[in-house]
């Protein structure tokens with residue numbers, strides 16, 4: 001999701017890191033920049049391929065720090081590689097379409113009126129449980145262009 005300006009994202013990430021007692025270091029800034037520019041969740045290798053100044057060990061360590069601070073979300077798919085994206089609360093609500101074959105993920109958004117009725121339907125369905133609904137996740141499965 002590329003629509004939120006980088007300055008706004010930087011402010012939010014800096015605040016989250018500060019709360020976690022962490023610094024918004026140059027490496028962490030680069031990671032956030034790469035994740036925002038991608039517009040889809042990335043694996044460690046895809047992150048490193050996007051910015052040659054990043055080193056494997058430091059990417060791994062700093063992604064963990066960003067994840068623990070709540071700035072980055074880890075997405076598990078059916079392949080062995082976890083993917084990372086900026087947390088929804090600092091970008092915007094969206095959904096994922098996941099390739100059944102290679103595990104690649106694309107972001108997509110639904111029109112606001114569809115989101116609204118989806119949310120309403122899910123809340124009604126959840127009334128049968130004793131849960132309070134905070135938000136929803138909805139993944140679509142398919143085959144990406146390179147696997148077709």
Ligand SMILES: [Zn+2]
Pocket residue numbers: 099100101102103104143144145146147
């Ligand atoms: Zn694929």
Ligand SMILES: [Zn+2]
Pocket residue numbers: 093094095110115118136138
């Ligand atoms: Zn939604």
